[in-house]
Amino acid sequence: MGIIKKGANLMWGLGMNGLPKEMSDYLNRMLLEEQEDREAFAAELEGFTEADLMAFVPDVYQKSIYKIDYGKLKEKGIMLISFDIDDTISDSIWNKVRGALPGIKVAMPKDAKNLFRDLKAMGFIVTLLTNTKADIAEDVCEDLQADGYIARADKPETRNFERMMEIYHVEPTQMAHVGNNIRQDVAGGNRAGVTTCLVRRAGYSLKIFNAALKKLGIQTKGHLVRAKLLEYGLWRKHHKEIKGDQYYQLGELPKYQTKQASFPSAQKNDMEAAAADLIQQVEADQDKTYTLEELQRNIHKNNESAGMRTLRNHLGDDIAFTGVWPDVKDERELEEAELLDGELSGYVFTVGGYTIRSAVCLYQDDEEADYTQRVPVGQDAIAQYREESWRMRGPGSGVREVQVVSARYNGAGSDGWQHICIAATSICWDESINFIAALKPVTSAPAEHEVVFILKQYTGDSFGVVHWYKLSSDGNVTEYEEHPYDPESFEVSWRD
Structure with missing residues (x-):
């Protein structure tokens, strides 16, 4: 059966054969486009790696735009929220029908108007970022009193x-995008580095339409993406066991009730060690089952959320994050000629307005000089280390392998690297760099007020210590320590 004939039968079966010509033409065009694009996209999808597929996994997944916890977005430092229109705020087909009628403006639901009003009252910039036509976007922007729009966003x-x-x-870390399309809104937003919020489809026209397509054996590209995510355990069918299952807010672990999906054994072996600690945390709750991928994906998000909360506790709420470690830019490995004395390897990357240099070094550690x-x-000594993979962590070896973090502000007067901190390891203790973020006061316009905070954690056999390092654009480094045996260290003000 041809695709057009299938479309005609579909609309007849749904009782939609009496639809206005604009709508029936639109549905037929959708069928043609899906038929033309689906096979090519399916072939492309087969070549995707797990890292490629992660572009389709949102930071927030909720039933509708009204269920998102916008307060969490505010806490993260989000300043701008952009919304898709079609099937995110209201029914796409009816939007297009209204938009095609002369003298009729596209109107939005009252709840959406109230939401936009409340978000603006919270201090957000609220915009529309849509693939729909400019005249529809203009009507919606006016009706919702949004701050602006970009139509035909592609x-x-x-x-x-x-x-x-x-x-x-x-900056990307200050923007969130809300949409219903996992392939357009989520993948586009993730690749742009913004926080992505997926909601289920608003309106019923395309819900019915896509369900009927599925019965006809015509899979949409969205269906193909979800099938691939299910295969790798990166997604779950919702509402199968418990109403509300799978929905999650920023930084939360999805509460799945289904069995773990299968994935390549090599990937499983690699991730088991990294996720072991988190698995122990959830084993106590036998009603929940998490895949290793789900746990792995949220490790950095949990660290990021905890770091941001700590900084807000000490610095106040009037700070905006201009860059966070998981969203680094321009990351590259240092060439051999770029390595400094004692450096074995290293990377540079950009966080906010700063370039960060993280290098593995071999330093002298004996009676003459402490590391x-x-x-x-x-x-x-470096040559011997490289040849023999020589890792001396205990005393008496004369050397110590360390991670050294330095940075420079990308504005005027930043000629050299400013040392920030060292993270070392030993037989019975360990230091690690767990969080890096650039930020500045919300009310601060000059870029010179931007600073970098870096978290180093010491873990011993009986206690741990948290060290925060602050680098200002003028090159000054300040250290703040939180020690479990010194309660006053938690109350020290971090403001200059």
Whole structure:
């Protein structure tokens, strides 16, 4: 049966054969487009790696735009929220029918108007980022009193996400996008580095339409994506066991009730060690089952959320994050010629307005010099280390392998690297860098007020200590310590 004939039978079966010509033409065009694009997209999807598929996994998943916890977005430092229109705020087909009728403006639900009003009262910039036509977007923008819109955005292309950020002078970490389309809204937003919020489809026209397509054996590209995510255990069918299952807010672990999905054994072996601690945390609750991928994905998000909460507790709520470690830019490995004395390897990347240098170094650690003095060992020791994978952590070896973090502000007067901190390891203790973020006061316009905070955690056999390092754009480094045996250290003000 041809695709057009299937479409005609479909509309007849749904009792939609009496629809206005604009709507029936639109549905037929959708069928044709799906038929033309689906096979090519399916072939492309087969070549996707797990990392590629993660672009389709949102930071927030909720039933509707009214269920999102916008307070959590505010806490994260989000300043701008962009919304898709069609099937995110209201029914796409009826929007298009109204938009095609002369003298009729596209109107939005009262609840949506109230939501936009409340979000603006919370201090958010609220915009529309949509693939629909400009005249529909203009009507909706006016009806919702949004701050602006970009129509025909061509999502999942990222250029109009970037254009929106340029218009309103925000960084990716300060923008969230809300939409119903996992392939356009979520993948586009994730690739642009913004926080992504997926909601279920608003309205009923395309819900019925897509359900009927599925019965006819015509899978949409969205169906294909979800099937691939299910295969890798990165998604779950919702509402199968418990109403509300799968929905989650920013930084939360999805509460799945289904069995773990299968995934390649090599990937499973690699992730088991990294996720072991988190698995122990959830084993106590036998009613919940998490896949290793779900736990792995949320490790950095939990660290990020905890770090942001700590900074807000000490610095107040009037701070905006201009960059966070998981969203680094321009990351690259240092070439051999770029390595400094004592450096074995290293990476540089950008967080906010700062370039961060993270290097593995071999420093002298004996009676003559402690490793904290940062005295590089000679080339002979480095050569021996590289040849033999020599890892000396205990006393008496004469050397210490450490991670050294330095940075420089990308504005005027930043010629060299400013040392920030060292993280070392030993037989019975360990230090690790767990969080990096750039931020500035919300009320601060000058870029010079931007600072970098880096979290280093010491873990011993009986206690742990948290060290926060602050680098200002003028090159000054300040350290704040939170020690379990010193309650006053938790109450020290971090403001200059």
